[in-house]
Amino acid sequence: MSKPTLCVLYGSQTGTAQDTAQRIARQAQRRKLQVQVLPLDSYNVANLISESLVVFVCATTGQGDPPDNMKNFWRFVFRKSLPVGSLSRLDCAILGLGDSSYPKFNFVAKKLHKRLLQLGASVLLPVGLADDQHDLGSDAVIDPWLTSFWEKVFALYPSLHVMCGCILLPPTYTFHFLDDVKETTDDRLRIPTEQTVPSQSRPFPCRLVSNRRVTDVSHFQDVRHIEFDITGSSIEFAAGDVVMMRPCNASEDVEQFCQLLRLDPDARFTLRPTDHNAGVFPARLPQPCTVRHLMESYLDISAVPRRSFFELLSTFATNELERDKLVEFSSAAGQDELLSYCNRPRRTTLEVLADFPHTTAELKADYLLDLFPEIQPRSFSIASSLQAHPRRLQILVAVVHYKTKMYKPRKGLCSSWLASLDPAQGEVHVPLWVKKGTLKFPKEKDTPVIMVGPGTGVAPFRSALQERIAEGKYANILFFGCRSESKDFYFRSEWDEMMKAGHLTLFTAFSRDQEDKVYVQHRVRENAGLLWDLIANKSACFYIAGNAKEMPDAVCDALKEAFQKEGGVSAEDAEQMLATMERSGQLQSETWS
Ligand code: 2AM
Numbered sequence: 001m002s003k004p005t006l007c008v009l010y011g012s013q014t015g016t017a018q019d020t021a022q023r024i025a026r027q028a029q030r031r032k033l034q035v036q037v038l039p040l041d042s043y044n045v046a047n048l049i050s051e052s053l054v055v056f057v058c059a060t061t062g063q064g065d066p067p068d069n070m071k072n073f074w075r076f077v078f079r080k081s082l083p084v085g086s087l088s089r090l091d092c093a094i095l096g097l098g099d100s101s102y103p104k105f106n107f108v109a110k111k112l113h114k115r116l117l118q119l120g121a122s123v124l125l126p127v128g129l130a131d132d133q134h135d136l137g138s139d140a141v142i143d144p145w146l147t148s149f150w151e152k153v154f155a156l157y158p159s160l161h162v163m164c165g166c167i168l169l170p171p172t173y174t175f176h177f178l179d180d181v182k183e184t185t186d187d188r189l190r191i192p193t194e195q196t197v198p199s200q201s202r203p204f205p206c207r208l209v210s211n212r213r214v215t216d217v218s219h220f221q222d223v224r225h226i227e228f229d230i231t232g233s234s235i236e237f238a239a240g241d242v243v244m245m246r247p248c249n250a251s252e253d254v255e256q257f258c259q260l261l262r263l264d265p266d267a268r269f270t271l272r273p274t275d276h277n278a279g280v281f282p283a284r285l286p287q288p289c290t291v292r293h294l295m296e297s298y299l300d301i302s303a304v305p306r307r308s309f310f311e312l313l314s315t316f317a318t319n320e321l322e323r324d325k326l327v328e329f330s331s332a333a334g335q336d337e338l339l340s341y342c343n344r345p346r347r348t349t350l351e352v353l354a355d356f357p358h359t360t361a362e363l364k365a366d367y368l369l370d371l372f373p374e375i376q377p378r379s380f381s382i383a384s385s386l387q388a389h390p391r392r393l394q395i396l397v398a399v400v401h402y403k404t405k406m407y408k409p410r411k412g413l414c415s416s417w418l419a420s421l422d423p424a425q426g427e428v429h430v431p432l433w434v435k436k437g438t439l440k441f442p443k444e445k446d447t448p449v450i451m452v453g454p455g456t457g458v459a460p461f462r463s464a465l466q467e468r469i470a471e472g473k474y475a476n477i478l479f480f481g482c483r484s485e486s487k488d489f490y491f492r493s494e495w496d497e498m499m500k501a502g503h504l505t506l507f508t509a510f511s512r513d514q515e516d517k518v519y520v521q522h523r524v525r526e527n528a529g530l531l532w533d534l535i536a537n538k539s540a541c542f543y544i545a546g547n548a549k550e551m552p553d554a555v556c557d558a559l560k561e562a563f564q565k566e567g568g569v570s571a572e573d574a575e576q577m578l579a580t581m582e583r584s585g586q587l588q589s590e591t592w593s
Contacts, residue, residue: 003157004091005034009043010057011070011108015300015376016138017059017097023308024055024146026370031150031160040070045077051090053153058112059097062591063438064104068200074108077115088120091156093149095128097138101549101593105129124152136339139307143332171366175269178288197234200244200377201283203431204233208423209392214490219483222399223456223490224419225383228432231391235432239464240439240590242379243393245432247414249302249375253350254295260353260360265292269365282369291365299372302413304342305349307335312371319358326356345404378414381437381545381590383459387470393432396459396490398547439464439543439590445473448540450531452555454481454509454520455488457546460590462491464543465498474503477534481509481520520551521558528562535586536567542581544589552591 006028010021021037028035040056048054059067066074094116096109106129113127128145130138154160198204206228215223237243249257258265268288285298295301311330317323328334329341341347349372353360363371384394399419400412421428441449441464449468451461458480465476478495482488489508498504507523524531534540542559544552556578563574581587 003033003160004053005036005051006153007043007051007054008035008037008057009040009054009073010037011040011059011067011073012057013059013061013067015373017057017067019306019308019373020095020097020138020142021055021057022370024057026308026312027146027150033160040073042069043073045073048090049086053156054090054092055149056092056094056109056112056116057097058094058108060099060102060104060106060108062099062102064102064107066108068435070108077112077119082119084118085120087116090116090121091124092116092121093124093128093152095130095142095145097130097132099132101133105131124156125149136335136343137304137306140335143307143335170274171364171370173271173273173366173369175365175368176272177365178268178270180268195234197236198433200433203245203433204230204235205429206230206233206235206393206432208421208428208430210423211418211421214396214488216487219487221488222401222419223488224397224399224415225490226395226397226418227384227389228393228430229391230393230432233432235393235434237382237386237393237434239382239385239441239467240437240460241382241463242435242437243382243395243432244377244379244435245414245430246297246375246377247417248297249295249300249413250417250420251296253301254292257295257301257350257353258291260350260357261363261365262361263291263365265290265295267291271369282374284374294368298374299368300375300413301350301353301372302348302411303373304346305352307338309349309352309371310338312367313356313359313363316362316364316367317356317359318362322356322359326359345406346410347406351406375413379435381460381463382434383462385463385466385470388466393434396456396462398456437590439545439588440585441468442541445471446475446538448475448477448534448538449473449543450477450479450534450540451543451545452479452520452524453543453545454479454548454551455546457544457548457551457591458491460545461543462494465504469498469501469503475538475540476503477505477507477530479507479509479520479523481511481518481523483510483512485510485513519554521554524555524558525561528566531559531562532566535563535581539586541585542587544587545591547592549593552589556587 008021008024010017012018025035025037058070061067094109094113096106098106109127113123117123125148128141130141132138134140196202209227209229212225213222214225215221254265268290270288307330310326314323314326314330317326329338380395380397382393383396384392397415397418399415402410404410439460453461461478468476495504495506499506507527509518509520509523511517511519535542544555560574560578563569563577564571578587
């Protein structure tokens with residue numbers, strides 16, 4: 001058989017699937033294969049009928065849904081009208097990226113696998129089920145899966161010329177530096193003239209109105225209540241929706257990066273793709289663009305780098321010591337080493353570059369877009385309602401900050417960046433867009449809602465409470481948990497007012513104000529009678545939101561106990577009731593880590 005063209009199609013939400021797809025494409029090029037890599041929604045699905053070899057790299061998002069950039073493909077491929085056997089010429093492989101702490105682990109990849117079989121495709125190897133929960137991240141599954149994938153491909157196409165070792169492929173883009181030095185006009189901050197609903201490809205720069213710490217200064221955690229002005233943006237939202245944004249790298253990190261790579265941050269360049277098929281053109285990047293702009297707002301240098309980064313970096317190493325170490329980190333045998341060097345201490349890409357100064361100084365600008373992934377959008381539950389705060393959008397953000405064995409504390413890129421923005425220092429605009437959330441609140445006026453939201457989990461419920469009260473819906477119960485009544489009980493005065501008006505019943509759990517921990521699930525248990533009555537007799541909806549890993553399960557357990565105790569049902573029936581509530585939307589949750 002002649003050499004096939006490999007088509008790598010991906011559905012990516014946070015960028016890992018895209019990164020993996022591009023890595024597969026690089027491996028294919030190294031094996032002298034023609035390759036095309038595209039997000040599923042940019043691919044003409046009708047062409048699948050004539051493809052010979054396709055790899056699908058599909059992430060599953062929190063609730064078991066496909067990522068946004070494969071939603072159209074998803075609808076198409078499940079059309080009943082597609083003839084069985086229509087993909088009988090196709091050899092394919094499916095790699096799923098998921099998180100086993102969510103119930104629908106790798107649901108998209110598994111479902112796609114079944115559907116492709118139905119349509120007659122030959123699936124070359126079992127679906128790869130990569131898991132974010134693994135110590136080494138998704139690579140722990142992806143690497144061995146890729147090894148077997150290539151074995152299958154070689155078995156199918158014995159004529160493929162296998163190239164081993166590290167060969168440096170041409171970059172996806174070449175940089176053409178300009179002689180002049182000018183500021184990049186930052187398109188992201190330009191107010192669009194036409195009125196379109198802001199989206200990922202066209203966010204709206206919203207003015208930052210305020211950025212206020214809502215936890216006591218002596219409290220371990222800095223939590224921010226942040227307000228944006230959305231005037232003129234066409235942004236609309238309802239309770240439960242989420243706002244999306246991309247953070248920027250800290251300017252001191254960008255300066256350090258440029259020093260390490262010996263790049264002039266003010267140099268301006270234009271990009272030219274070297275192979276139109278090898279990647280998606282970075283439309284978000286202005287042309288021409290300064291190195292500083294590229295590094296501040298486009299490339300991610302603060303994430304923990306993946307094995308593929310070491311693979312590519314090692315190809316630049318001329319210093320023997322550094323090369324040996326990099327080759328080891330990119331080899332299967334070196335994965336334990338990599339785990340303790342990089343993943344466990346959460347070492348950032350920039351810190352790794354600083355550890356390999358000779359190699360880093362050799363890096364060519366042309367390879368920047370191959371080496372570093374794009375900064376991915378982050379989502380936050382909206383914490384306000386347009387009814388209570390017209391033309392405003394508010395969020396509640398816990399600034400991520402923790403210690404590992406690294407000397408410097410680890411920081412969350414987006415939350416630290418947000419916390420650093422100060423409207424008192426001059427106008428600040430943040431490009432935003434809004435997405436429908438998973439939490440939906442009842443339309444009927446009399447349906448009570450019970451909301452369990454410890455910590456920043458309360459954000460969507462503040463929005464819901466403001467919205468519901470404005471609509472005259474007063475049957476609201478909130479369970480809020482925090483560490484201490486005096487340190488992190490944010491929005492207290494707002495809750496007090498709602499309670500005074502008879503619009504809210506609030507139960508609080510201050511986990512550290514007494515000897516023994518008290519959590520929201522304890523309060524749920526204590527109020528079993530009330531909850532059973534509301535759920536069984538008044539069809540109340542029950543919501544859980546928050547970032548504590550075990551919290552949602554613990555709350556569900558408390559609820560099941562309440563059903564047993566107050567409703568006299570068996571443990572199995574209580575389990576069944578919860579499952580039914582979940583299916584019908586009477587029980588909903590939104591959790592994050
Ligand atoms: P802790 O930090 O004292 O353990 C908001 O973060 C609140 O959620 C805090 O009071 C925190 O308590 C609490 N929390 C932590 N783990 C939890 C769990 N498994 N279930 C419920 N609440 C939890």
